[in-house]
């Protein structure tokens with residue numbers, strides 16, 4: 001099979017245009033083209049009066065070798081690479097011990113699935129509840145301000161991305177094509193088939209809930225075992241710093257030799273416990289700022305012009321970066337077209353924002369994080385856990401400014417730029433529940449964050465018309481953009497100083513998003529399987 005890349009066609013092309021484009025590109029007749037499949041479809045909307053669809057196509061032709069030879073100098077005609085997933089091991093029928101996966105976010109889910117598919121019958125420990133119970137708790141918090149610190153947006157089956165936009169892309173390097181395996185498994189669990197070929201796939205929140213449940217059932221059918229509402233509190237280590245077992249909540253103990261630690265970026269209590277036990281942890285950069293909301297129709301118009309509303313394009317997104325005069329970088333992050341801003345706290349007395357949307361992305365507002373990069377060297381030096389303390393202090397300021405009832409502090413963009421507190425909502429209606437309290441957001445973040453975002457918003461206006469409109473809304477505070485720590489691992493994916501511990505996913509600093517967390521889960525599951533096989 002051959003892969004053709006960079007085939008550009010107008011947005012409104014007819015159904016025969018793809019075939020015509022292949023024949024034209026390769027200069028072959030219709031009878032030579034046996035079949036074709038869409039591998040990827042993206043678009044180029046830089047000129048919104050002439051939006052182009054960009055295809056990557058897999059084709060079968062009658063005389064492949066000759067054709068390939070003819071196009072040796074054309075980088076857009078190549079053999080289709082083999083992207084199928086191949087297991088690295090098959091577990092023996094009798095296992096001397098079973099691997100343990102801690103945390104059931106996308107990283108833990110894929111680690112457990114791959115281990116189960118290889119026959120390793122993993123045991124999965126998750127501090128939160130099964131996804132349906134967890135959904136009740138999360139919506140309970142959004143509606144009634146009743147936060148359950150063990151069952152919320154961050155904790156529970158499915159992990160942090162369960163109530164999200166379900167975006168499935170990132171810039172992670174994926175030479176072994178593990179990302180395809182993640183997408184295949186998601187489709188098998190009920191995700192829309194288009195995630196296999198659109199360039200920026202997303203799933204939306206409710207579909208994710210069903211998918212996670214289905215994947216759990218598959219893991220159980222393969223011999224896996226789940227323990228919900230069970231927290232790992234401490235590692236049991238021998239004198240050589242090798243894992244012997246795990247101390248669990250409720251005074252329980254689980255003997256084990258291989259532990260995949262996929263606990264996400266919000267497991268602050270567990271990070272502290274691990275650090276106190278001597279697990280090697282370093283502070284890492286992350287970002288802080290606000291959620292910004294505009295009307296989606298304005299973003300669509302700015303990005304797509306007269307083509308706004310075209311179903312192939314869907315609700316428009318944006319990706320913005322501004323390098324400030326003070327050396328800071330401000331960027332948009334986790335943009336949720338047609339979505340809502342959500343309360344993402346996991347600790348009492350703290351307010352954190354994030355965003356989510358349904359698959360349809362039909363809500364009135366667009367939202368995204370507008371955040372400023374911060375570093376341990378400059379902003380939270382000293383203790384490797386100092387970033388967590390910074391996050392907590394900002395989340396407490398936000399809680400207090402919101403009125404100490406989990407309402408989030410908010411400000412109109414115009415007022416924020418002018419440096420005055422907001423008193424009245426404008427045209428953009430806030431989507432955050434339980435509610436917002438208007439005021440002055442400069443009081444909940446460090447000055448350098450305020451200054452940098454004040455400089456960036458007018459700069460973003462030059463890329464997305466209307467971005468700096470006075471009645472747009474900022475809601476605070478966005479602190480959980482990525483993990484504030486890195487649990488260092490070696491070339492074999494094990495902790496640099498604890499044998500048998502495999503730090504993984506976003507919390508350990510090795511992923512940023514659902515898709516990359518899933519990919520990291522696969523990598524680490526393979527490392528565990530290979531280590532098991534080499535020692536048995």
Ligand code: FAD
Nearest residue numbers: 103105107127159160161164166167232264505506513514
């Ligand atoms: P997590 O998903 O955080 O999972 C960690 C799990 O470990 C949790 O279930 C937790 O309960 C459990 N755990 C923690 N400590 C312990 C312990 N001691 N014992 C047992 N269990 C424990 N990313 C995207 O790519 N696209 C998006 O659209 C997107 N939207 C988001 C929207 C929201 C509201 C949020 C909060 C996040 C969003 N993200 C999105 C980020 C994404 O969810 C994370 O990057 C991803 O979930 C990280 O996966 P993970 O498996 O590493 O960790």
